[in-house]
Amino acid sequence: MMLEVANLDAFYGEIQALFGVAFALDEGRVCTLLGANGAGKTTVLRALCGMVRTGGDIRFAGERITGWATEDIVRLGIAHVPEGRGTFLRVTVEENLQLGAMIRHDRAGIAADIEQVYTHFPRLRERRGQQAGTLSGGEQQMLAVGRGLMLRPRLMLLDEPSFGLAPLIIEELFGILRQVNREMGVAMLIVEQNATLALDLAEHAYLLETGHVVMDAPATVIGADESIRRSYLGY
Amino acid sequence: MELLLQQVMAGLANGAIYAGMALSVVMIFLAIDHLNFAQGEMATFSAYVAWQLIDWGIPYWVAFVAVVILSFAGGVAIERVLFKPLHKATIFSQLVAFIALFSILNSADGYIWDYTIKTFPTPFGTRPLFGSDLIDAHEAGMIVVTAVLLGFLYLFFRGTRLGLAMRAAAHNPESARLVGIRVGWMTALGWGIAAAIGGIAGMLIAPVVFLDPNMMFGVLLYGFAGAVMGGLTSPGGAVLGGFAVGVIENLAGTYIPYVGRDLKLTIALLVIVAVLMIRPAGVFGRSSVSRV
Numbered sequence: 046m047m048l049e050v051a052n053l054d055a056f057y058g059e060i061q062a063l064f065g066v067a068f069a070l071d072e073g074r075v076c077t078l079l080g081a082n083g084a085g086k087t088t089v090l091r092a093l094c095g096m097v098r099t100g101g102d103i104r105f106a107g108e109r110i111t112g113w114a115t116e117d118i119v120r121l122g123i124a125h126v127p128e129g130r131g132t133f134l135r136v137t138v139e140e141n142l143q144l145g146a147m148i149r150h151d152r153a154g155i156a157a158d159i160e161q162v163y164t165h166f167p168r169l170r171e172r173r174g175q176q177a178g179t180l181s182g183g184e185q186q187m188l189a190v191g192r193g194l195m196l197r198p199r200l201m202l203l204d205e206p207s208f209g210l211a212p213l214i215i216e217e218l219f220g221i222l223r224q225v226n227r228e229m230g231v232a233m234l235i236v237e238q239n240a241t242l243a244l245d246l247a248e249h250a251y252l253l254e255t256g257h258v259v260m261d262a263p264a265t266v267i268g269a270d271e272s273i274r275r276s277y278l279g280y
Numbered sequence: 281m282e283l284l285l286q287q288v289m290a291g292l293a294n295g296a297i298y299a300g301m302a303l304s305v306v307m308i309f310l311a312i313d314h315l316n317f318a319q320g321e322m323a324t325f326s327a328y329v330a331w332q333l334i335d336w337g338i339p340y341w342v343a344f345v346a347v348v349i350l351s352f353a354g355g356v357a358i359e360r361v362l363f364k365p366l367h368k369a370t371i372f373s374q375l376v377a378f379i380a381l382f383s384i385l386n387s388a389d390g391y392i393w394d395y396t397i398k399t400f401p402t403p404f405g406t407r408p409l410f411g412s413d414l415i416d417a418h419e420a421g422m423i424v425v426t427a428v429l430l431g432f433l434y435l436f437f438r439g440t441r442l443g444l445a446m447r448a449a450a451h452n453p454e455s456a457r458l459v460g461i462r463v464g465w466m467t468a469l470g471w472g473i474a475a476a477i478g479g480i481a482g483m484l485i486a487p488v489v490f491l492d493p494n495m496m497f498g499v500l501l502y503g504f505a506g507a508v509m510g511g512l513t514s515p516g517g518a519v520l521g522g523f524a525v526g527v528i529e530n531l532a533g534t535y536i537p538y539v540g541r542d543l544k545l546t547i548a549l550l551v552i553v554a555v556l557m558i559r560p561a562g563v564f565g566r567s568s569v570s571r572v
Contacts, residue, residue, distance in 0.1 A: 094458065119460040131455045133448050144448050147441065148460035192459070 047072045047232060048093075048200060052101035055085070055092040055256075062088045063256045065101070070200070073230040077243035077264065080253035086236040087128060089253070090202045093234075094118055094125045105200075120148050124193035128204040128236075132188050134178035138169055141177050141188055145195030155195070162191035165221050183214040190218065194225065200232045201225075207239050215239075219246055244268040286414060287534045288527055293419035295526025297488065299426045300481030301496070301503025302510065302518040303433070304474050309512045310450050311470020312363075314371065315504065317378040319478055320496030321385035322358075326351045326479030327486045327495075328393050331400055340403045344483060348476050355475025359468040367467070389493035400486035422484045426519060429477060433515045446470060502526075502545070509552045511565020521563070525552070 048070040055063035063085050070076050078086045092099045095115045103111045105121055119125075124145075133141050142162055146155045163170035166187040172180060177188060186206060193201055206222070207215045223246055225231050237243035244250060244264040252260040252273070260273070267273055304323065308316045316322075326347050333343035362381065366374055404421030408414075437443040449456040449466035456463050481503075482496065489495045502525050510521025528551050533544030555563060 096454070096457075115457040116460050116462050119458060125458050127455070127458065131452075131458065133452050133455060135451045136444070136447060140444055143441070143444060144456075144459050144461075147445055196459070 049104040054100040076249040077247035084253040085256040122199035124198035145192035291527030291530035295523035296422035299522030302506035302522040304478040305507040306518040307474035318381035320500030323478035323482035327482035351479030352472040352476040355471040359471035398491040402487040511562025514564040517564025
């Protein structure tokens with residue numbers, strides 16, 4: 046297993062947000078965390094990156110990374126694309142991509158990967174010299190994903206990639222995510238409000254409720270089960 | 281015309297002093313997003329160390345380089361020891377720490393080197409430049425050094441990965457961590473660079489205003505003013521702001537009746553307030569653009 050999580054607790058100050066969460070993700074696979082607002086989905090991603098106080102056991106490629114600094118976890122090849130974009134608004138599009146490759150030192154490889162991102166997202170090429178803050182919501186989300194790819198990640202953590210985007214742009218973005226997963230073998234852990242989208246991309250799904258994993262099953266099973274859909278996914 | 285030119289040149293010479301300090305102020309602002317009120321005292325302390333080294337017979341330029349390196353190390357050390365533990369504290373706690381640092385350094389200057397005013401050597405000499413009395417060699421030297429520093433900073437921030445990482449860490453620390461930037465060290469680096477620039481400014485200012493523990497008090501004020509006028513996020517703007525403060529101050533003192541020596545700085549500050557009312561982010565400052 047590439048990523049193995051067991052007994053994961055997470056805390057915001059005194060308040061416990063996750064209770065003994067457990068899941069696993071294999072190399073090159075895609076899984077999704079589903080659940081209502083406040084179920085703890087975002088917190089799971091933040092816990093994996095050492096951005097909240099955590100207890101329990103997170104193993105990546107066999108190494109226990111619980112309690113590591115974010116900067117060190119990133120160096121293992123884990124790219125977190127946070128909710129609300131998390132791009133650097135005051136620097137240019139191209140500088141954002143360069144920042145994504147900050148831990149790498151292969152000049153030629155970085156340049157080639159920037160080209161690759163521009164191939165995925167031609168609109169970013171048009172706006173390469175523009176301040177990221179002037180991009181539209183969809184362009185910023187593409188930039189955030191592109192920046193994540195610049196790490197040459199083994200695992201991408203995607204937090205609400207579809208949030209606030211128009212349907213056509215969502216389709217485009219998820220198409221590229223699927224392509225990245227297939228062609229580059231990047232594993233993905235996706236948090237989504239839009240369960241249909243996520244279940245379509247993922248192979249396996251975990252259902253979160255008030256900080257607990259209440260169910261996990263193959264994506265197709267969860268997608269087909271009407272009672273689960275009604276009680277947890279709200280559609 | 282002769283008088284105007286003379287006053288503008290004298291203003292530029294003073295402005296070079298303010299510009300050097302303004303540059304140091306902008307550096308720390310870029311690193312920690314607010315001002316360091318002990319910046320002037322750090323620069324004064326650096327100048328004292330330089331004085332001591334020169335007094336021991338070490339050649340000027342050797343002492344100069346040594347002080348730049350020591351100031352850089354000192355800035356990093358201050359951040360690591362004093363401000364890293366406080367980085368999550370409120371702005372008021374940090375303010376108190378700045379005041380403490382201010383008075384510790386100020387007293388240390390007096391305690392170690394006593395309070396008598398000392399002369400400080402200039403490496404450029406004080407002969408008039410090009411045989412005219414418009415500007416002397418030291419003043420010209422200050423202007424050149426400020427320009428060179430600005431050039432270095434520009435290349436550093438726009439042209440290097442480390443500079444880009446520093447900007448990113450200052451703007452958005454959380455995202456910076458997510459791309460693997462060690463944000464704490466970037467802050468320390470910002471302190472180091474600011475302290476090194478301050479040290480250079482201190483060494484260049486000391487021959488003009490003479491070395492004493494309070495020599496930077498006024499200079500820092502006008503350095504702040506220049507930095508704010510040019511835009512706290514723009515090193516180039518800060519330098520121009522510093523020069524502008526110097527020139528406006530001098531012209532006001534010469535041409536506006538009743539202003540004279542006593543009120544000319546007031547006039548300069550009034551002009552700055554007027555500029556800020558029109559452009560709150562400073563002439564060259566960038567208020568961040570965002571779309572919601």
